[in-house]
Amino acid sequence: MTTDGRGRVRTEPGTKRVRAVFGGQVVADTLRPLMVWEVPYYPAYYVPRADVRTEYLVATGETAHSPSRGDADVFTVRVGDREAAGAALEYQDSPLDALKGHVRLDFAAMDAWFEEDEEIFVHPRDPRTRVDILASSRHVRIEIDGVTVAESRSPRLLFETGLPTRYYLPKTDVRLDLLEPSDTITRCPYKGEASYYSVRVGDRLHEDVVWYYRSPLPESQKVQGLVAFYDEKVDVYLDGVKQERPKTKF
Numbered sequence: 001m002t003t004d005g006r007g008r009v010r011t012e013p014g015t016k017r018v019r020a021v022f023g024g025q026v027v028a029d030t031l032r033p034l035m036v037w038e039v040p041y042y043p044a045y046y047v048p049r050a051d052v053r054t055e056y057l058v059a060t061g062e063t064a065h066s067p068s069r070g071d072a073d074v075f076t077v078r079v080g081d082r083e084a085a086g087a088a089l090e091y092q093d094s095p096l097d098a099l100k101g102h103v104r105l106d107f108a109a110m111d112a113w114f115e116e117d118e119e120i121f122v123h124p125r126d127p128r129t130r131v132d133i134l135a136s137s138r139h140v141r142i143e144i145d146g147v148t149v150a151e152s153r154s155p156r157l158l159f160e161t162g163l164p165t166r167y168y169l170p171k172t173d174v175r176l177d178l179l180e181p182s183d184t185i186t187r188c189p190y191k192g193e194a195s196y197y198s199v200r201v202g203d204r205l206h207e208d209v210v211w212y213y214r215s216p217l218p219e220s221q222k223v224q225g226l227v228a229f230y231d232e233k234v235d236v237y238l239d240g241v242k243q244e245r246p247k248t249k250f
Helices: 218-222
Strands: 012-013 020-024 027-028 034-037 044-048 056-067 070-079 082-090 102-104 112-115 119-120 131-135 140-144 147-152 156-162 164-167 179-188 192-201 203-215 227-229 233-238
Touching: 012 070, 020 044, 027 044, 027 070, 056 082, 056 192, 070 102, 131 218, 140 164, 147 164, 147 192, 147 227, 156 218, 179 203
Parallel strands: none
Antiparallel strands: 012 034, 020 027, 020 112, 034 044, 044 102, 056 070, 070 082, 082 102, 112 119, 131 156, 140 147, 140 233, 156 164, 164 227, 179 192, 192 203, 203 227
């Protein structure tokens, strides 16, 4: 594992086979992925140039500058009539030696990514992020604007590295009459696709404070059909003690 001199970028060799698919073609296929933490929360995959189908890369003549990674040549990924403008970067003269000889493909611009033979979503998984889901008998009560909207003695507690504990509750322990379906959808590479509810208390609508997973990914199956509240936006009482609202990116 290496970092740049200011600690802004961390790199680590990966051990999984990684493939990127675009326009019906595998545009990158490597057994030597490089994980690069451009942000603290998750890595990006950089692929050795030798493992990229360079015939699908079209130079734009442009460069992109990063204070920590240097200047990158910008390429469009083009397969037949499909193209992803500016979706590939190559840092040939990066101050980070680990990046040299690698191509960064924009995760969202590709049609699909695979680790081994399993498709991954949203972004590469961080090997240091763990998700544990444990059954509990702790008393959890959720309050919004002074109104109890959920209360359970059979929650499942989800512990995810870097995030506050999330309390997943049976719907039978929630005031379903206060929930209003939302069109919001979010995706997590560890848990899957989440749907949302808003909560109406009196005349006030608290938007998207509740989420649930209809079909969670295999490692998170134990929260299927349960609902969780944003601790950052509601009052949580755990065994009768009001919890301090956590401060997170949410």
